[in-house]
Amino acid sequence: MDDRRNNREVITVLFLCLLWYAVSSSSNVVGKMLLSEFPYPLTVTMVQLTSITVYSGPFFNLWGVRKYSSNITWRYYLRLIVPLALGKFLANIFSHVSIWKVPVSYAHTVKATMPLFTVALSRIILREHQTWKVYLSLVPIVGGVAVATLTELSFNMIGLISALASTMAFSLQNIYSKKVLHDTGIHHLRLLHILGRLALFMFLPIWIVYDLRSLIYEPMLKPSIEISYYVLGLLFLDGILNWFQNIIAFSVLHIVTPLTYAVASASKRIFVIGITLLVLGNPVTWLNIFGMTMAILGVLCYNKAKYDQRIEKQKKTILPKHYNTTQNGNTNNYFMLNGFTSRHQLFAV
Numbered sequence: 519m520d521d522r523r524n525n526r527e528v529i530t531v532l533f534l535c536l537l538w539y540a541v542s543s544s545s546n547v548v549g550k551m552l553l554s555e556f557p558y559p560l561t562v563t564m565v566q567l568t569s570i571t572v573y574s575g576p577f578f579n580l581w582g583v584r585k586y587s588s589n590i591t592w593r594y595y596l597r598l599i600v601p602l603a604l605g606k607f608l609a610n611i612f613s614h615v616s617i618w619k620v621p622v623s624y625a626h627t628v629k630a631t632m633p634l635f636t637v638a639l640s641r642i643i644l645r646e647h648q649t650w651k652v653y654l655s656l657v658p659i660v661g662g663v664a665v666a667t668l669t670e671l672s673f674n675m676i677g678l679i680s681a682l683a684s685t686m687a688f689s690l691q692n693i694y695s696k697k698v699l700h701d702t703g704i705h706h707l708r709l710l711h712i713l714g715r716l717a718l719f720m721f722l723p724i725w726i727v728y729d730l731r732s733l734i735y736e737p738m739l740k741p742s743i744e745i746s747y748y749v750l751g752l753l754f755l756d757g758i759l760n761w762f763q764n765i766i767a768f769s770v771l772h773i774v775t776p777l778t779y780a781v782a783s784a785s786k787r788i789f790v791i792g793i794t795l796l797v798l799g800n801p802v803t804w805l806n807i808f809g810m811t812m813a814i815l816g817v818l819c820y821n822k823a824k825y826d827q828r829i830e831k832q833k834k835t836i837l838p839k840h841y842n843t844t845q846n847g848n849t850n851n852y853f854m855l856n857g858f859t860s861r862h863q864l865f866a867v
Contacts, residue, residue, distance in 0.1 A: 530773070531773060531778075534769055534770050535786070537766055541763045542763050542789075542790055543794065545756065546794055547794060549614065552756050553614065555748070560614075560725050560729040561725065562614050563725075564718075565753050565754075568757070570711065570714030574707070574710065575711060578707055584705050599716070601690070601694060602690075602691060602694045602713055605690035609684045609687035609691065611721075612680040612683040613625075616628070619677030619680065621670075622790070622798065624681075625677065626790050626794075627662070629681060630787060633659060633816075633817060634659060635685055636693065639686075643693060649826070651826060652824060654823070655816060655823045657816070658812050658819065661816070662808075662812030663809065665809030666806055666809030668805075669806040672800060695771065696771070699772065706769065706772035770782060780817075780821045788814055
């Protein structure tokens, strides 16, 4: 029974990952086509957040996804869930600006710097120290992104900065999301709905001030700018694909460990880069491809170093059987405390 259950879980994860890769590649291709015709990244972000907010409620109720309890305090909302929604809101905006200004393949190469931001943010937020192997694994990531940047034929500084900013925001999401899921026991898809709704409310005033006014007046000032049925169709398709991609990504994050999710995410990046190069056909050089490959391999080395670090920590928390831990007549408290600490570290990474 255990073997059958494990095989079923492996097949489920593989299926979700393949679906995630296909949907993510399609979303990036459609997003690039859309922004090439309709240069309003804030509006594209608005449509995506609205899609998450509008579609999630009825779909999750129909699917039987359990509702979250209302005993989450406002203090917890302000301390963890609001920063998480802010990270999602910023990640979406900067991600769209990056694929608008630079090729998708280059934007995803820059996003390979996520481990660098994760290490820095974990040090600041969680006071977490890393091993020398983890720090060393960051070298090929930075080197690969530097080579890809220097050899990128369609380089744009705004695109580079936006890709780095979106990566930092996604790192913030990864750090907080597992902790919120662990602390509250909320269903991962309900958390996605909450974050999308909060991000939409945060983003709405900014969209009204910047893009709404432009969408009203610019078509009158510049007849070349018009919202055709083709653009509307791409907007609708992009919103659906992004919503579906978020559901799959949150599902994978909920099922697997942080390490497995990181490896799957790195593999997805390789898949997206390959598909977008093939479909969109942006020009690249061999040095550019070398930089991309170097950065992705650096991410895989980082994941292996984090896995070794986690195993080493777990070994340190396990005491030999003959070690006497009895204090004040209570032996089990020590093992319970260390077991809890180990699980907490798993969610905190």
